[in-house]
Amino acid sequence: MATFGTLSDRLTATFSALRTKGKLSPADVDGTVREIRKALLDADVALPVVKDFTAAVRERALGDEVNKALNPAQQVVQIVNDELIGILGGQQRRLQFAKNPPTVIMLAGLQGAGKTTLAGKLAQWLKADGHTPLLVACDLQRPNAVQQLQVVAEQAGVAVFAPEPGNGVGDPVRVAKDAVKHAATALHDVVIVDTAGRLGVDAELMKQAGDIRKAIDPDEVLFVIDAMIGQDAVATAKAFQEGVDFTGVVLSKLDGDARGGAALSVASVTGRPIMFASTGEGLGDFEPFYPDRMASRILD
Numbered sequence: 001m002a003t004f005g006t007l008s009d010r011l012t013a014t015f016s017a018l019r020t021k022g023k024l025s026p027a028d029v030d031g032t033v034r035e036i037r038k039a040l041l042d043a044d045v046a047l048p049v050v051k052d053f054t055a056a057v058r059e060r061a062l063g064d065e066v067n068k069a070l071n072p073a074q075q076v077v078q079i080v081n082d083e084l085i086g087i088l089g090g091q092q093r094r095l096q097f098a099k100n101p102p103t104v105i106m107l108a109g110l111q112g113a114g115k116t117t118l119a120g121k122l123a124q125w126l127k128a129d130g131h132t133p134l135l136v137a138c139d140l141q142r143p144n145a146v147q148q149l150q151v152v153a154e155q156a157g158v159a160v161f162a163p164e165p166g167n168g169v170g171d172p173v174r175v176a177k178d179a180v181k182h183a184a185t186a187l188h189d190v191v192i193v194d195t196a197g198r199l200g201v202d203a204e205l206m207k208q209a210g211d212i213r214k215a216i217d218p219d220e221v222l223f224v225i226d227a228m229i230g231q232d233a234v235a236t237a238k239a240f241q242e243g244v245d246f247t248g249v250v251l252s253k254l255d256g257d258a259r260g261g262a263a264l265s266v267a268s269v270t271g272r273p274i275m276f277a278s279t280g281e282g283l284g285d286f287e288p289f290y291p292d293r294m295a296s297r298i299l300d
């Protein structure tokens with residue numbers, strides 16, 4: 001995965017400089033922590049996250065609870081690994097399914113974040129697991145959005161609920177409500193609602209997403225964020241958390257050459273878990289997100 005390449009190289013170089021040390025002096029620890037801090041900041045990780053991260057690494061590296069069976073370099077790698085898993089959300093968080101179907105999953109995020117593509121990916125993944133998802137077109141703003149959803153639904157081999165052609169400027173709240181009702185009678189056990197995005201955060205977008213959320217009371221609201229947006233990730237995520245409140249995060253475009261800051265900041269600043277990663281344009285380029293596996297990849 002291209003994302004994290006530079007960060008990964010920088011951290012590895014920092015650790016290998018410790019390899020010849022028999023014991024770490026406080027000065028060694030401080031020097032190492034400084035390098036980690038620089039590497040994280042250069043990867044666009046948000047400053048408060050970097051501060052907490054490096055403080056925790058420093059404290060543990062200087063503390064007594066280090067694992068004596070490991071050499072100093074291995075000890076630092078283990079501490080950094082644990083802390084990375086922590087900022088990435090700890091345990092993997094699975095989708096919550098409703099006790100009484102249909103399970104309703106709403107997607108939110110900026111235009112171009114990858115929501116419509118994700119709708120198809122999620123549908124294909126759920127279908128392979130025996131579910132009967134229904135995709136719902138509630139992005140009624142962008143020309144072609146409904147058609148784009150129809151295309152991904154066809155690729156995934158799942159049904160779409162959309163306003164009638166020619167009636168595309170309909171009310172997305174009503175469409176969402178009607179779709180959930182339709183799913184119950186048509187035996188769709190999961191409803192995935194694609195919503196409109198804007199190029200930047202705006203009040204109208206938030207109100208619409210918030211209104212849809214209220215109307216359909218989803219089991220999951222997934223905030224889709226393009227890993228490439230770097231430094232803007234934190235402000236965008238916070239705006240969506242305030243406006244819509246989401247239950248989980250999907251990182252998209254992790255196959256690109258993003259520096260990784262978005263990925264490493266968003267779970268930590270919102271307190272919401274990263275649940276899935278999107279790694280390409282194809283419907284199969286998608287996987288559940290495991291914080292421990294991601295930490296290992298970064299430190300590989």
Ligand code: GDP
Binds near residue numbers: 109197255285
């Ligand atoms: P939406 O506006 O949020 O619905 O975003 P779209 O799903 O239309 O995606 C915007 C563009 O990003 C499209 O060209 C997608 O093919 C592309 N895209 C979506 N997810 C990924 C991903 O994980 N990796 C890459 N490389 N491209 C993606």
